[in-house]
Amino acid sequence: MAPTSETLTAARILEATEEVxxxxxxxxxxVVDVARALxxxxxxxxxxxxxxAALREAVTERWLDRTSASLSGIAAGxxxxxxRLRDWFTALFTAKRHKAGDDPELFATYMVLIGENSAVVDRHIADLTGQLTEIVQDGVGRGVxxxxxxxxxxxxxFDATGRFHDPCYARDWEQPGIETEFDAVVELVLRGLRA
Structure with missing residues (x-):
């Protein structure tokens, strides 16, 4: 085991865990593999x-939090x-597609971890629906x-657009015409919301 010159932090451990x-x-x-990598x-x-289990839960939460963080700026604008609502759904769909397409091995790994950590997933969904609530409340307040x-x-x-962000639909995300289908669903939900 080679000595490490950097201070061991939770963030470094989580980065190494992702690689492992x-x-x-x-x-x-x-955990021995993670330690060896560090x-x-x-x-x-x-x-x-x-x-x-705590390490795997933290890795899963970190992975999901990246999506939440990228969307929070759109929601709070x-x-x-x-x-904002259109941009939020577009950013969510784009983020999920990239996670599935850019690193399929890690995406498959996270699907296993998400299955083990339903409380982490529940918190993630609560955060995302909280962001949507913020946009809807603002729209109601403005009369939009x-x-x-x-x-x-x-x-x-969130539920109506599930096909474009729920990982169980990941195979659909690279199908021809998926963007057109996405645009049609977003337009439908926006039409239903308009004052």
Whole structure:
């Protein structure tokens, strides 16, 4: 084991864990593999993450949080709510397509990890629907959208567009015409929201 010159942080461990998962997959990746990649003992990794399950949960959360963070700026903007909503869904679809297409091995690994960490997924969905709620509330406040219950409407919007962000549809995302289908669904939900 080569000594490491950098301070061991949770972020470094999570980066190394992603690489180990990419190489070995979730079934074969171990904490010892992560420690070896970092040049530290596995006990050092366990000081940051008490169990292998906690490490896998943290990696999953970090992966999902990247999407949430990229969308939060769109949701919090001051532009026209309809344009923000369209941009938000476009950014979500684009992010999910890139995750599935750019690194299919890691995407497949994360699908396994997501199955193990339903609480992480639930928090992610709550964050995303919270962002949508913010846009819908702003639209209602400006008289652009109509909704008696913005949080319920936000969840319905999220569910209605599931084909374009739920990983179970990843195979569809590279099909010819998917962008046209996406645009049609987004236009339909926007039409239903307009005041």
């Amino acid at each position: 998962l990419r190489r070995h997959g979730p079934a074969k990746a171990t 040049g530290v003992s596995h006990g050092s990794v366990y000081r940051h993450f008490r169990t292998k 001051d532009r026209d709510p309809e344009a 959208f109509t909704s008696a219950a913005p949080a319920t409407t936000a969840r319905a919007l």
